[in-house]
Amino acid sequence: MHFTLDRLSAVSLVQQLTTQLQAWIEQQRLRPGARLPSIRALAKTHGVSAACVIEAYDRLVASGWLEARHGTGFFVAERKAGLPEQDAALWGETVDGKWRQFDEGQEALLKLGCGWLPSAWRAADELAQAIRQVSRGNPADLFDYAPPLGLASLREQLHKRLERLDIAAGAERIVTTHGASQALDLLVRALLRPGDTVLVENPGYYNLFNLLRTHQVNMLAVPRTVHGPDLDALQRLLVEHRPRCLFINSLYHNPTGTSLTPKVAYRLLELAREHDLRIIEDDIYADFQEGPATRLATLDSEQRVIYLASFSKTLSSSLRVGYVVADAALITRLAELKMVSGIGTSRFAEQVLAQMLANGSYRKSTQRLRVRLGQHRARLLAQLEGYGWQVFAEPNGGMFVWVRAPGHDFASLERLALAHSVLLTPGAAFDYQGHSSAWLRINVAYAQDVRAQGFLRAAGEAKGDLDHALGDIT
Amino acid sequence: MHFTLDRLSAVSLVQQLTTQLQAWIEQQRLRPGARLPSIRALAKTHGVSAACVIEAYDRLVASGWLEARHGTGFFVAERKAGLPEQDAALWGETVDGKWRQFDEGQEALLKLGCGWLPSAWRAADELAQAIRQVSRGNPADLFDYAPPLGLASLREQLHKRLERLDIAAGAERIVTTHGASQALDLLVRALLRPGDTVLVENPGYYNLFNLLRTHQVNMLAVPRTVHGPDLDALQRLLVEHRPRCLFINSLYHNPTGTSLTPKVAYRLLELAREHDLRIIEDDIYADFQEGPATRLATLDSEQRVIYLASFSKTLSSSLRVGYVVADAALITRLAELKMVSGIGTSRFAEQVLAQMLANGSYRKSTQRLRVRLGQHRARLLAQLEGYGWQVFAEPNGGMFVWVRAPGHDFASLERLALAHSVLLTPGAAFDYQGHSSAWLRINVAYAQDVRAQGFLRAAGEAKGDLDHALGDIT
Structure with a gap:
């Protein structure tokens, strides 16, 4: 099995590989039920990265040409009836790496770095009941x-x-x-123009x-420290570039899991006042708050936030369902943009939420989630320490821990993860310029899965060996 | 009762009137239950348009300060418990005339020109059942x-x-x-830049x-005729301005109710080919199709549409829930923009739709709607003729008829409508430059309401008198 890949083509290697694999299946050179070469083997014989092969296999799984069987590999599927033939191309074209975690048909891989909780943790009964009501x-x-401002x-x-x-x-x-x-898109439309800074x-979202x-807005990066944004760096950037605003997660920052300390918060607001900076505080993890x-x-007293x-x-x-809180003039502008670009939000969805907020079922369900997240976080942190991983900071709430396994770069971690049927979210995804990184975001809710444990232990062990050779560096 | 209105202020007259009315109520100079002056009287004493007073009253109804009682006028409401005091300002600020029909609390007025069917006509049982499933x-x-392309x-x-x-x-x-x-917003983002034509x-949407x-795109207007766009005007504009694309309703055009004839459609596609014009065909009334x-x-064979x-x-x-059909490259771009600006559509809503399409309940419900719309349209057209209204063209499907009452301008029609508790959608709203117009969009589904009938008859009679004076001009 060999494919000709053109490295100078405008078509990505992933797409070339996907198309040729699909052609082999269509021509029945690979028959239903046949096992595909391992990721590592195919990557090696074609001189491409494992990520490239994974992506191609994923696309073919998503479009129904392949099946991933847990722990054993990828197999040619029986074509699903009713699915148009072109579906393979479709997924291949649309779904690049960024959106891979949003695809259907990825069930065989554990998404250890994903940005949401497992369905099994969610308030299924309460939500279904509100929907029926x-x-x-x-x-x-x-x-x-729905009316312009929402229900x-x-x-x-x-x-x-x-x-x-x-x-x-x-x-x-x-x-x-x-x-x-x-909310973020409307704010960017309302407040910024192409070329603004x-x-x-x-790392960030x-x-x-x-x-x-997409909006052609220039980004300047403020390093996220354990206590919040690096204020010295922030001050320098404010003086030198006079940026229009700062985007920030105060609580349980994505991806590091860190939270703003009061001291940093006060100083940040002082700096914002001095330099007339607007702050856009994205608090989507608010209801995971413990303590x-x-x-x-x-803290803001001047509608700067x-x-x-x-x-x-x-x-x-x-x-x-989300929302923005801002001064009345900006809210008016956002409502106007919201109507023009989509005639508002879903009234049905908003009424379901209103119901769950009013009858207390939302509050109860988030209480349950906090307890469960806390238990899983504590257990994972203990395990990571035991396995020899490095943790950026122990978060006091939320879903994420930001970790690395000394002795591993991302490519080696990804290989190891795939061997355990684990899909990682690369640290590079959280770098504003896409620079590669050995840091990983781990969602604590998935970390007790046997696949995750296998991976975490294996990567830690590698580091353990290294530590052994180098002496203790932690 | 007199208010001081500043015609040079940056604050609109509507907002000034709203604020001052609200202040009177807050200061209890107008007590709960008190009747407000009639729209006509207040407009006259303050030298403002009836539309201005209506808007102010509407805002105060929406924010709970006033109540509209069917046929008898506007009254000071008991303040709703739990509604924040600021709600009046909120509605006042956000809701300008354009979005008035989307407000809550307008039940007292019949929205004869609105763009949707009455709830009572809709497939309530089938939809509720699909939702519960x-x-x-x-x-x-x-x-x-949901995945990037949708479920x-x-x-x-x-x-x-x-x-x-x-x-x-x-x-x-x-x-x-x-x-x-x-769909329209994503297309504009993907295809157009500020300054494009x-x-x-x-008239149009x-x-x-x-x-x-909002996107700073320049518009050139092609007059809509009974058979579709005016092709001579279109050709001139194509030659002179080389516009990037054409937006069109082929079926049951909003607001005229007219449909494209095959002859116009073929010639339009020829012109599009000659001038390399892309066409964006908005077919939201598709499922009202009869015949x-x-x-x-x-008809398109080159993915131009x-x-x-x-x-x-x-x-x-x-x-x-909506969708776009385009070439695969554009679809990829749209999916990308959709994810970036909102992380996709509602999976729940899409599954509900998928269910109703799969089990046939959507098809059955649209059949019922078509029959009902057809009956109401036929009856209204007969009545309009009897009352002496002028109809732009008899539509062969859809919700709208585009009409005028000879002898009336919009202001006089609006006065008459309000006297019958009818809220009109002004013809000016459908003019791309907002030019005033005596034409009205009427939604046939609301026209048999006693309020609508009272208005239609009264406006027609005025014309009847005029005809009598002028001789028969129809």
């Missing part, structure tokens, strides 16, 4: 458009929630959005980087 | 993000639907969107005009 309730919720019943609940966080915001300062992602935390690039927490929107959050992480990514 | 089904549909089960159904319309499009050429509005039909203006119909996407549609008009505006 709304389906039997006011027909307007089934059929009608009044939801905004009232959000107002109460914000009061509990000591964020002073009347309902006139809240607009609902299609998840936090649309903004500050982002590095890869979809924010994609979004800013005291520092939020810029709580624009606050946004969503229910995608704690309840459902499927409903797509 | 999905809520009991695959937990992934409750919780997970495979929905795209498979869309593929079949397109086959029935003779639109050749494999599933790799379909991407789902948050309604047709997001495009063709729009005039006001939210498309808003969208293009044969001409679609550009069906980008097709989009949604389920907002026929099933639910609340679920926000």
Whole structure:
């Protein structure tokens, strides 16, 4: 089995490999049920990276040409009836690495670095019940458009929630959005123009980087430390570049899991005042909060902080409900943009959320999640220490830990992970310039899976051997 | 009761009036239960338009300060408990005339020109049932993000639907969107830059005009005739301005209700080929189709036509499900933009739609709608003729008729409408430059309401008197 890959072609190696593998299957040179070469073997014989082969296999799994069987490898599938022949091309074309974790048909690999909780952890009964209630309730919720600022019943609940966080915001300062992602998109549309410069935390949220690039906004990186953004670096950038705003996760930062300390928060707001900087505080992990927490929107007294959050992480990514809190003039502009670009949010989804906030089932379900996350986080941190991994900082809440296995680069970790049927999210995805990194984001909720444990132990052992050779470096 | 209005202020007259009315209520100079002056009286004493007073009253109704009682006028409400005090300002600030029809709390006025069907006409049982089924089904549909192109089960159904319309499009050429509005927004983002020039039909869809203006795209207007766009005007504009694309409703055009004839469609595609014009065909009224119909996407053999549609008009505006059909490269770009700006569509909503398409309940419900719309349209057209209204063209399907009452301008029609508790959508809203117009869009589904009948008869009678004076001009 050999394919001719053209390294000078405009078509990516992944796509070339995908197309040729598919052709072999179509021509029945590979028959249904046949086993594909191992990732390592195919990568070696064709001089491509393992990631390239994985991507090609993934695309063919997603489009139904291949099946991944847990622990044993990839096999040619029986073509699914009813799926148009072109589907393979479709996935191949659309789904590049960035969106791989959003694909269907990846069940065979454990997504250890993904950005959401397992379905089994979620409030399935409570959500299904709220959905059924709304389906039997006011027909307007089934059929009608939502008003520009969002459904009044939801905004009232959000107002109460914000009061509990000591964020002073009347309902006139809240607009609902299609998840936090649309909130960010609307803010970029309203506040920035191509060529503007903004500050982002590095490492940080890869979809924010994609979004800013799409809008042709220049990014300057503020390193994220254990206590929040590096204030010296921040001050230098403020003086030199006068950026328009800063995007930040105060709590349980993605990907490092760190939270802002009060001292850093105060100083940050002082700097913002001195340099007339707007701050966009993305608080999507807010409801994972355990113990005291520092939020810029709580401390802010001059409406300098624009606050946004969503229910995608704690309840459902499927409903797509988020919101922004800002001064009334900006809220007006955001509502206008929201209507123009999509005639508002889903009234049905907003009523479901409003119901769960009003009847307390959302609060109860997040309590359960916090306890469970806390247990899994503590267990994982103990294991990582035992296995010899390095942890950036022990997070006090949220889903993520940011770790590395001394002695491994990403490529070697990825090989090891795949051998254990684990799909990693590369550290490079969280670098604003895509620079490679040996750091990994691990979602604690998946770490007790037998596949994850196998991988974590194996990577740690490698490091253990190294430590043994080098003496203890931790 | 007198207010001081500053005509030179940056604050609109509507907002000034709203604020001062609210202040009177807060200061209890107007007590709960008190009746407000009539729209006409307040407009007269303050030298403002009736529309201005209506808008101010509407905002105060929406924010709970006033109540509209059917047929008798506006009254000071008891303040709703739990509604933040600032809510009045909020509605006042956000909701300008354009979005008035999307507000809550407008039940007292019949929205005769609105763009959707009454809830009572919709497939409430079938939709609620599908929702409950999905809520009991695959937990992934409750919780997970949708893949970049949209849920495979929905795209498979869309593929079949397109086959029935003779639109050749494999599933790799379909991407789902948050309604047709997001489809348009993504297309503008992907295809156009600020300063680009495009063709729009005039009169046409006001939210498309808003969208293009927001993106700083220049519009050139092609007059819409009874048979489709005016081809002579189109040809001149193509030669002189080389626009990038044309936006068009082939079927049941909004607002005129007219449909493309085969002759116009063929010639239009010829012109598009000659001038390398892309066509964006917005087919959101597709499923109202009765009898044969001409679609550009069906005739197109060179992927020049980008097709989009949604389920907002026929099933639910609340679920926000639409889609685009285009060449694979553009679909890839749209999916990318969709992920970056909102991490995809609602998986839950797409599964509900997929279910109703698969089990036939969507098809049955649209059949019922077509019959009902047909009956209401026929009755209204007969009444309009009897009352002496002028009809732009008798539509052969869809929701809209485009009409005027000779002898009336919009202001006089609006006064008459309000006297009958009817809210009109001004013809100016459908003009790409907002020029005033005596034409009105009427939604046939609301025209048999007693309020509508009162208005239609009264406006027609005025014309009747005029005809009597002028002799028969029809």
